[in-house]
Amino acid sequence: MRLSRYFLPVLKETPADAQIASHRLMLRAGMVKQQAAGIYSWLPLGFKVLNRIEQIVNEEQQRAGHIPLLMPTLQSAELWRESGRYDAYGDELLRITDRHKREMLYGPTNEEMITDIFRSHVNSYKDLPLTLYHIQWKFRDEVRPRFGVMRGREFLMKDGYNFDLTKEDALHAYNRHLVSYLRTYERMGLQAIPMRADSGPIGGDDTHEFLVLADTGESEVFYDSEITDLKFGDREIDYDNVEQLQGVLEEFTSRYARTDETHDEAVFAKVPEERRRTARGIEVGQIFYFGTKYSEPMGATVVGPDGARTPVHMGSHGIGVSRLVGAIIEANHDDKGIIWPEGVTPFDVGIVNLKQGDASTDSACEALYRELKAKGLDPLYDDRDERAGAKFATMDLIGLPWRITVGPRGLASNTVELTSRRTGESEELSAEAAVNRLAEIYAPVKAAAFA
Amino acid sequence: MRLSRYFLPVLKETPADAQIASHRLMLRAGMVKQQAAGIYSWLPLGFKVLNRIEQIVNEEQQRAGHIPLLMPTLQSAELWRESGRYDAYGDELLRITDRHKREMLYGPTNEEMITDIFRSHVNSYKDLPLTLYHIQWKFRDEVRPRFGVMRGREFLMKDGYNFDLTKEDALHAYNRHLVSYLRTYERMGLQAIPMRADSGPIGGDDTHEFLVLADTGESEVFYDSEITDLKFGDREIDYDNVEQLQGVLEEFTSRYARTDETHDEAVFAKVPEERRRTARGIEVGQIFYFGTKYSEPMGATVVGPDGARTPVHMGSHGIGVSRLVGAIIEANHDDKGIIWPEGVTPFDVGIVNLKQGDASTDSACEALYRELKAKGLDPLYDDRDERAGAKFATMDLIGLPWRITVGPRGLASNTVELTSRRTGESEELSAEAAVNRLAEIYAPVKAAAFA
Numbered sequence: 093m094r095l096s097r098y099f100l101p102v103l104k105e106t107p108a109d110a111q112i113a114s115h116r117l118m119l120r121a122g123m124v125k126q127q128a129a130g131i132y133s134w135l136p137l138g139f140k141v142l143n144r145i146e147q148i149v150n151e152e153q154q155r156a157g158h159i160p161l162l163m164p165t166l167q168s169a170e171l172w173r174e175s176g177r178y179d180a181y182g183d184e185l186l187r188i189t190d191r192h193k194r195e196m197l198y199g200p201t202n203e204e205m206i207t208d209i210f211r212s213h214v215n216s217y218k219d220l221p222l223t224l225y226h227i228q229w230k231f232r233d234e235v236r237p238r239f240g241v242m243r244g245r246e247f248l249m250k251d252g253y254n255f256d257l258t259k260e261d262a263l264h265a266y267n268r269h270l271v272s273y274l275r276t277y278e279r280m281g282l283q284a285i286p287m288r289a290d291s292g293p294i295g296g297d298d299t300h301e302f303l304v305l306a307d308t309g310e311s312e313v314f315y316d317s318e319i320t321d322l323k324f325g326d327r328e329i330d331y332d333n334v335e336q337l338q339g340v341l342e343e344f345t346s347r348y349a350r351t352d353e354t355h356d357e358a359v360f361a362k363v364p365e366e367r368r369r370t371a372r373g374i375e376v377g378q379i380f381y382f383g384t385k386y387s388e389p390m391g392a393t394v395v396g397p398d399g400a401r402t403p404v405h406m407g408s409h410g411i412g413v414s415r416l417v418g419a420i421i422e423a424n425h426d427d428k429g430i431i432w433p434e435g436v437t438p439f440d441v442g443i444v445n446l447k448q449g450d451a452s453t454d455s456a457c458e459a460l461y462r463e464l465k466a467k468g469l470d471p472l473y474d475d476r477d478e479r480a481g482a483k484f485a486t487m488d489l490i491g492l493p494w495r496i497t498v499g500p501r502g503l504a505s506n507t508v509e510l511t512s513r514r515t516g517e518s519e520e521l522s523a524e525a526a527v528n529r530l531a532e533i534y535a536p537v538k539a540a541a542f543a
Numbered sequence: 544m545r546l547s548r549y550f551l552p553v554l555k556e557t558p559a560d561a562q563i564a565s566h567r568l569m570l571r572a573g574m575v576k577q578q579a580a581g582i583y584s585w586l587p588l589g590f591k592v593l594n595r596i597e598q599i600v601n602e603e604q605q606r607a608g609h610i611p612l613l614m615p616t617l618q619s620a621e622l623w624r625e626s627g628r629y630d631a632y633g634d635e636l637l638r639i640t641d642r643h644k645r646e647m648l649y650g651p652t653n654e655e656m657i658t659d660i661f662r663s664h665v666n667s668y669k670d671l672p673l674t675l676y677h678i679q680w681k682f683r684d685e686v687r688p689r690f691g692v693m694r695g696r697e698f699l700m701k702d703g704y705n706f707d708l709t710k711e712d713a714l715h716a717y718n719r720h721l722v723s724y725l726r727t728y729e730r731m732g733l734q735a736i737p738m739r740a741d742s743g744p745i746g747g748d749d750t751h752e753f754l755v756l757a758d759t760g761e762s763e764v765f766y767d768s769e770i771t772d773l774k775f776g777d778r779e780i781d782y783d784n785v786e787q788l789q790g791v792l793e794e795f796t797s798r799y800a801r802t803d804e805t806h807d808e809a810v811f812a813k814v815p816e817e818r819r820r821t822a823r824g825i826e827v828g829q830i831f832y833f834g835t836k837y838s839e840p841m842g843a844t845v846v847g848p849d850g851a852r853t854p855v856h857m858g859s860h861g862i863g864v865s866r867l868v869g870a871i872i873e874a875n876h877d878d879k880g881i882i883w884p885e886g887v888t889p890f891d892v893g894i895v896n897l898k899q900g901d902a903s904t905d906s907a908c909e910a911l912y913r914e915l916k917a918k919g920l921d922p923l924y925d926d927r928d929e930r931a932g933a934k935f936a937t938m939d940l941i942g943l944p945w946r947i948t949v950g951p952r953g954l955a956s957n958t959v960e961l962t963s964r965r966t967g968e969s970e971e972l973s974a975e976a977a978v979n980r981l982a983e984i985y986a987p988v989k990a991a992a993f994a
Contacts, residue, residue, distance in 0.1 A: 099610050099673060101664035125660055127615055127622075128647065133660055134613040136675075142613070159550050162585040162593070164578055164697045165616060165680055166649075171578075183642045188649075191634045191684045196579065198617075198639075209576055209584055213552035222550060224587075229616055229680070233642045246615045 093439065094461075095474045099136050102486055112308045114421035115240030117430050121490045123417075130237025130245030137490060138417065140438035142248065145416050146227055148279050148435065149250045151541060156272040156331045158223040158252055163205050165229055169195035171204045174390050186233045198231035203386050203408055206253040210404070211392040217257045220394065220404070223265055225252030227413060239308075241418045242374070248414040255387075255404045257396060262381055262405035266298060267337035269379045269409040273302055274324040274344060276411065277376065279540050280420060281433020284376050285319055286344055290353040298381040298407075301351060303373030306422040313373040315349040316363045326540075351375075374419045381407040430491025431514050434537050439472035440464075441530055442492040444483045446499030448475060457498050460508070460523050467531045468538065488513065494533070496526055544890065545912075546925045550587050553937055563759045565872035566691030568881050572941045574868075581688025581696030588941060589868065591889035593699065596867050597678055599730050599886065600701045602992060607723040607782045609674040609703055614656050616680055620646035622655045625841050637684045649682035654837050654859055657704040661855070662843040668708045671845065671855070674716055676703030678864060690759075692869045693825070699865040706838075706855045708847060713832055713856035717749060718788035720830045720860040724753055725775040725795065727862065728827065730991050731871060732884020735827050736770055737795055741804040749832040749858075752802060754824030757873040764824040766800040767814045777991075802826075825870045832858040881942025882965050885988050890923035891915075892981055893943040895934045897950030899926060908949050911959070911974050918982045919989065939964065945984070947977055 101122040110116040118124045123138030134142055150160065166188065172178035178185075178197075186198040199205070206224060214222065227250045237245050254265035270286060277284035282304050289301035303313055305320075322344060330336060348363050350356070351373070360368060387393065387403040396402050412419075424431045432438070441464060445457045457473060464471040472492060474483045480499075487495050497509040502520065510526045511518040521529070552573040561567040569575045574589030585593055601611065617639065623629035629636075629648075637649040650656070657675060665673065678701045688696050705716035721737060728735035733755050740752035754764055756771075773795060781787060799814050801807070802824070811819060838844065838854040847853050863870075875882045883889070894911055898904045908924060915922040923943060925934045931950075938946050948960040953971065961977045962969040972980070 097608060099612070099664075099670075099675060122664070125663065127656060127659070128617070128619040128645070131615045131617055131619075133615060133656065135660070136610050136612050139611060139613045157548065159587050160590060161550070161587050162590045164582045164584060166579070166582055166682070166697055168579040168582075186639065186641060188637065188639050190637065191686065194579070205578060205584065208578070209586070212576060213550075213573070219550075224550060231617070235642065246617055 114418035223254040250411040302377040309372035312352040316347040429489035565869035701862040753828040760823035763803040767798040880940035
């Protein structure tokens with residue numbers, strides 16, 4: 093993309109009402125614009141990051157064998173009366189009346205609707221196991237929306253639902269989600285720690301929240317420091333292998349790690365003192381096993397191998413897709429701006445032309461742009477007629493992990509400058525070598541994508 | 544995808560309340576499920592088609608230089624009061640009140656919001672031309688929703704908005720949309736004819752609707768038969784070339800083609816009688832130039848080259864993404880089911896194993912499945928333990944354009960059977976030759992995708 097043809101409305105001033113770094117930086121970098129309290133437009137740069145996150149979530153869900161569909165944003169109140177949640181949910185549920193005075197709501201979650209889909213179409217245990225998921229906009233009418241997209245009202249979530257014949261099978265589905273989530277967050281450059289949590293209005297016994305450590309996190313968390321040494325890495329996973337997934341669950345959840353909701357001082361005291369940590373965390377996902385809580389009242393049953401009808405065991409599993417954009421920034425920024433991990437960056441590399449309008453720098457930049465694209469990379473070329481300082485400041489603010497600077501002095505010795513946004517270190521090398529280096533850097537990101 | 548692990552709830556019986564073919568077939572093929580009047584869940588097969596259509600729209604918009612962003616589904620009433628549409632829009636506007644008694648609405652279109660984004664961030668004519676678009680769910684509270692996704696209440700639309708300094712520039716943007724739409728529909732296997740139309744509640748003078756001819760269309764249309772001979776084809780387009788695009792506009796709009804809203808019997812009478820056609824059409828898109836209708840009341844101005852502030856010239860341009868799924872089926876089906884064009888089919892090819900459980904047919908099917916995937920094709924393998932007749936009926940119903948049948952008799956002579964859904968013709972050939980044939984058939988589809 094050429095910046096002269098893009099829409100990147102960066103702000104010079106820091107918005108006064110933005111209290112946390114991600115909110116400030118998303119406004120300054122022209123990623124979002126607030127349209128109403130807790131409701132945002134995703135401007136092109138922000139939307140691009142949102143798409144990359146969504147794509148990683150999709151790939152990892154499908155790798156785990158989960159099947160995408162799409163439920164609508166509006167639901168009928170009728171369905172929520174069946175589960176008893178229409179009256180129980182409180183003021184955060186946005187209730188709507190249509191022209192025919194029918195009661196509806198803007199879905200904050202989809203347990204009822206997916207259970208309705210299941211009971212309408214599935215009849216036999218032979219069609220299990222089944223996990224369906226969607227990535228759809230939700231609404232939660234927060235009394236005081238704040239922190240930008242971190243606590244918005246209209247938000248994008250991936251929510252998946254498993255249907256299984258037995259509790260045992262459903263716990264395997266739970267483990268599939270845990271493992272796929274570990275992998276998902278690592279691809280985004282995040283360490284998200286599964287912590288024992290409280291089930292809240294979804295219900296159920298088994299539940300883990302995934303938390304990213306950050307000073308601005310909304311939850312206080314308590315954990316054994318050994319847990320931050322765990323890496324999922326590129327291990328081979330067979331999602332049908334019950335023992336393997338149970339092993340991963342145990343590896344990642346056997347150490348103490350809890351939010352303030354479930355924290356137990358007596359248990360925590362057994363962790364060796366030098367490994368006890370207290371910090372703050374941002375919740376970026378949660379998985380639940382809740383058995384027959386919805387299937388029983390709503391009649392979601394299957395005929396089992398013995399010919400008898402039995403309610404299915406279910407769980408639900410969410411990833412906060414729009415919230416992740418904020419969480420990633422909270423964990424990756426400095427005073428100058430955002431520092432995107434390679435896995436989610438909106439553009440792979442920025443090209444800064446130091447002397448726009450000069451025939452030789454212009455043509456060197458154009459050639460570089462083409463060669464990067466030929467390698468499957470996605471460059472943002474700052475071809476505006478602006479001072480170098482302004483171009484650097486924009487690149488630092490929007491946080492592309494790599495920058496190539498092209499100027500007459502370097503070109504005289506056939507070099508360009510490749511700079512890492514994270515370390516600030518620069519290297520002079522030929523344009524060809526710079527392209528090859530970037531292709532190498534991004535090779536693991538491309539390889540992680542689902543074929 | 545293996546069918547035994549997919550969620551494809553086909554119905555044996557024709558739903559009684561579905562009046563048109565696309566609605567019946569989408570229900571029978573397990574593509575959608577109605578959740579409330581005019582509100583649907585997109586089950587996995589339907590969602591896959593929806594995604595393919597969305598991807599083509601995205602690719603062609605970006606090819607034309609238009610920039611994606613995403614506006615929220617809910618909007619504040621305040622914004623619509625500025626344009627005067629809050630009171631004018633009538634009962635189809637779904638009005639919502641939040642917990643703080645603020646008036647909101649579920650957006651049926653986004654002229655106001657995009658104008659607000661523009662006026663907040665753009666100040667100079669140097670930032671023009673600019674065209675922003677999004678693909679987002681909309682709501683129109685139809686008094687009598689019907690025909691499935693063809694006239695639903697919650698629907699997916701691509702809506703794009705151009706901002707230009709002059710009327711002339713805005714008409715070039717209009718032409719960019721016309722050309723990109725012709726290309727978009729052709730990639731979906733549709734002939735959509737641009738017809739002079741009425742602007743309705745969007746406003747403006749210049750507008751064309753794109754109509755697909757089909758007996759079940761909601762509009763009566765009148766046209767010169769020469770227009771159906773026009774093909775966009777794979778011509779090279781430079782979207783910055785004003786004359787070239789004007790030439791395409793003239794080529795595709797100079798012949799008589801109007802909907803009942805703008806039909807003029809006296810002008811139609813001048814078309815030679817043997818070329819006069821009356822038919823029905825389904826509207827799948829519309830483009831508008833409306834000048835300063837929104838920019839003036841909402842203060843969307845730029846500083847021009849002369850230093851004076853001037854309201855920008857705008858247009859809006861829509862493609863009915865969810866409606867297209869229905870329109871494509873209306874134009875492509877027979878008594879047995881859907882017949883997908885290659886450009887939008889949910890799976891490229893179906894594999895039918897005639898003797899599931901037989902070691903040699905199973906392994907031949909598995910090998911075929913892997914080889915198709917290795918060629919970048921997306922097969923659906925019916926690996927269920929079902930009779931051949933049931934497998935064929937399912938494949939015909941869901942309408943994959945190609946089917947490979949694998950059975951013991953063919954394998955004895957090293958052949959499989961490749962069948963066209965459209966013609967019903969079959970050919971016996973080696974598995975390798977079948978894979979190569981399919982790769983050839985789909986090569987133009989893959990080549991049309993935006994690199």
